[in-house]
Amino acid sequence: MAPHPSAPWDARLARRLVEPLVGTAVTPNQLTTLRLAVGLAGAMCFTRGTYGACNLGAVLICLSNFLDHADGELARLSARSSRSGHLYDLVSDSIVTISLFVSVGIGIGAQRQLTGLPLTPVILGAIAGGAIALIFFLRLRIEEHMGKTGTQQATMAGFETEDALYTLPILTLLGATIPMLLVAAVCSPLFALWVMIDYRRKMRIRPLQRRPQTDPG
DSSP states (O other): OOOOTTSOHHHHHHHHHHGGGTTSSOOHHHHHHHHHHHHHHHHHHHHHOOHHHHHHHHHHHHHHHHHHHHHHHHHHHTTOOOHHHHHHHHHHHHHHHHHHHHHHHHHHHHHOOOOSOSSOHHHHHHHHHHHHHHHHHHHHHHHHHHOGGGGOOOEETTEEGGGGGGGHHHHHHTTOHHHHHHHHHHHHHHHHHHHHHHHHHHHTSOOOSSOOOOOOO
């Protein structure tokens, strides 16, 4: 089965790569666990705060983000979608993303004595991580209310909003972790506010009378 033409580029590539796994002992949840482990390893690299560790962490986070598509594509190809697998995928997404920004803050704080920042790097990372946790929670509630289409991400030229993580290695190569953390600490709460408004609007809509969608990823 060919990938849908409107699917993001990384989802299309992931689908091609997991096709040989259909009919094997490899399960979508195993790929989700691998995605979680790689993502947490990447976040841990950022806690060191060194140039080399941050670059390695950025590569691991990108790999983890790609694996996030692989588990869903395998589930669809092998007809092994489940509600529990979908929830596991969402929880893994939130853990990796939250850990990333908290770890960036820890790493910056451990390596540099900074002045001129409104808050300490650790607190900035916690703000970004907390806002992202709220976003994931609200999106889950919207999905329970309206189905997966209610949380469909905007796409442009085959890229989704979350694909911004693929720029992470460029930022670490440029040594731009501090500007990245500042932008995340400001933009994440603003985006969380927008999701809250969207959540309240959609909660007023009568729930669709259909079975909940269970596609992971």
